[in-house]
Amino acid sequence: MRNFSVNLRAQTKSVEKKSCDILLYKMAIHCCEFRLFNIVILGVSFMLIFTAFQTCSMVEKTVLDSVEKNNGTAGNAYTSLGILYAVFSVSNWAAPSFVAFTGPKIAMFIGSLMYFLFVLQFLKPMVWALYLGSVLVGFGAAILWTGQGNFLTINSDSETVSRNSGIFWALLQCSLLFGNMYSYFVFQGATVISSEQRTKLFIALSAAGLLGCLCLLLLRKRRVEVTEENALSLNASSTHAPDMPLTALKRAFQLLKTREMLLLCFAFAYTGLELTFFSGVYGASISHTESFGNSANGLLGISGIFIGVGEILGGALFGLAGKRTNVYGRDPIIMLGYVAHMTAFYLIFLNLPDNSPIEDSLHSTYITPNKYVAILCSFLLGFGDSSFNTQIYSLVGFMFQEDSSPAFALFKFVQSVAAAGAFYYSNVLLLQWQLLILVLMGSVGALSFCCVEWMSTRASRSGYQTIGLDDQ
Template identity: 25%
Template sequence: MTRPSETPPVTQSTGLNTGRPIVTSSLLPRARRRKTYWKNLFVLSLAFFFVFTAYMSIQNLQSSLNTEEDLGVISLTIVYGSVVFSCIFIAPILIRKFGTKWTMAGSIVMYSVYTACNYYPTYGTLIPSSFLIGLAAAPLWTAQGTYLTTSAISLADLTNEVPETLLNRFNGIFFVIFQSNQVVGNLISSLVLQQTNETSPNNTDHCGRCSCNEASPNSTGDSRQPDKSLVNTLLTVYLVLGIIGLLLVVFFLDTLPTFQSSRMDRRECMQKWMETLGILRNPILVLLVPLMMYSGIEQAFVAGDFTKAYVTCAKGVEWVGYVMICYGGADAVSSYLLGRLEKYTGRLILFSLGGLVQMILIVTMYLWHPKADDDVWKFMLIAAGWGFGDAVWQTQICSIVGVLFPDKQESAFANFRLWQSLGFSVAFACSIPNNVYIYHKLFGFGGWLVMSMIAYYTVEIIVRRTKPGYFEVKVMEPDAIG
């Protein structure tokens, strides 16, 4: 691997953006510089943990709590539909103008606004806030992917390590902390909502694969909805957690190096938009698009359909949190292990294992008809297996995008979140019509998974046959990203 003879200076921030970068990488001892990269990794991971402890828990409950006129599902559809627009027109511009740190800080504010609007969920409050959080999500995740990849490559250059190995380790650590939000957030929701008054079991004839939107009022049971005071208590806890995540980013996360002007004229804006769209001319990225979309579809299914049609329908909404704890726990642990295993197994084996596990679970959910007297461990086992598959997609897609497109990180990660969000939006939108059953969705995204894996294997064949150095990871120049 070719490396420059001298590491470019890296600027560090003292926490607040004073507008005056402090050059430290060439002045501080190597050990201290190395600790700075690790410190930023943990600060970033903890910030996302707190923010998404709130958001993901609310997302898991939307289809079960806000059932009137499908408000919860429509809200989630709008969230991820607006992300598609944001990925193309907003994310690259904000990162270029404000840098990764302040783009993430501003985006987190929108997540707190969305949490607050759930105190009074109506079309007048939840729909506009859903649109705002969708606009914020793409800049947030594009900035996160860029920040993490740039930090990992810079640290690899400092320590003479292989960038791909260190990037996998960074992604593994980030996602094990990040995915722990599912454990903590759902534990909080379960402890609060378990105070819901017990009622007789629901009619489970329409649970599982036979569930559809038309049957949901009878299958979920309005009598088992938690008290409004309990929901408000839950939202207050989540709002506080979101604010903590914002404070971590603002005061403790260093700013990545930037030497470019923050002013962007219309021509530069058009150039950034064209870069985001123009990267789709790369056949490698096009072949990864189905897998990117699937990573959104499978997350939407477990958050919207599995929690409602299987868990809430058969066991009650108070069990959603406990079941999703298994999903988040398996996701978090698997993320950490995958980050370390990749250098021994290679990403091909991990991708294949993730696809195999989720395909087995798709078949299982098609054959299984859940009932009120079923043991809870059955629901938890499916959730845990699904969490493992999700960990594969999240860690390995981030890694392969960072490795194959090191000089176009903003555009590549923006496209990843664009197609992933499109998958989210399509999956949630399919829950709105009355005549769409769960087995329709299982057939649909099961076939999409097969197509996605075929496209991914094609990518591996192309990469392995390409001349050496074509996909070589290059060290980022300091003015490459803000």
């Protein structure tokens, strides 16, 4: 009888253990599906928002120059974008506190509305509206991107952060395809952009931006009762108590003092400089090259499309297929992006006039300006940018899981300071000097990233997978 009771208890415990294992397995599957849903919705939302904004920033100078030629007054495009990124850089210090107070979903929604208002004001360009919109979108960008980094980290772990970064990046960069494809058909064959053409474009872009804002409201917040049995199955970042606003700001300052973050700042700064170049300067340089004739403004849209193709291909290769392409670490991918950018800069130096970033130009070039070379450079710029950004997102999300909000805020702070400075010097520097700055900063940024990647690899092999402020 005693043996029967012992066997019965043993069988009961075995059944309970199996039931518990099945429950934990179902929870893990649900958690993965839930997180993947959030990542996809996040990517689609940003795709729509930046279909509006990135297309807007690429054609901004061409559109405002056309307003001036039609005897209107609309302000300076490079100054507008410089103000935007200057406010963006300052606002990044307050962004972690704002995100901690509202949560990432609400912060991203508010930030996206600022982008929508900025695009909307181009329906009737006015100087005061342009510069006020630049200030608003600068603050909106800070809370949008800090919230995005925090939300991406919450919905990822060390195994999925590369994949999720790639999914998000590929969806985001689809924005370059749709907006620029539309602008190509609107502007095709036009040497000066008419009021009717401008209105058609910006009504479509404003609608896309508003839809992106609304899509952010579909993001889900996971509600799970954490018990002693399931606590170990949850990712630490999803159960980590949110920072209080002042604590988040303090952690951002402390994080900036770490060796890893100081080295990464060089890579962050380079992404800001090349962001300015491909999103504002390069398109303007193409449209100002009179050797391209009446097709110059249409070529601006094609250039944006091929930047997007490069971005999407990079996101797919280095994010979605990250387990295969990241076998040897993140540093080979960074070096591949570096080579792509250096090749593009050299070809641009040969192909476009020296004063093309500033004004219409027929200046002599080292080779006859070639449309196909210009488009190839667009693809290389997008591919290289994707290589840098997917790996930066992956590394920051992996190393600073416990401090994701301040870490991504610092990333965007340094990036936006560099972008603001680049937009200001783009008003005065000839093309070859801008390219020289990019070459020097790209070399330093790639080397500094590789150093941090090597330190991260050594630390993970020693049993430390993340870096937090408590570890310093």
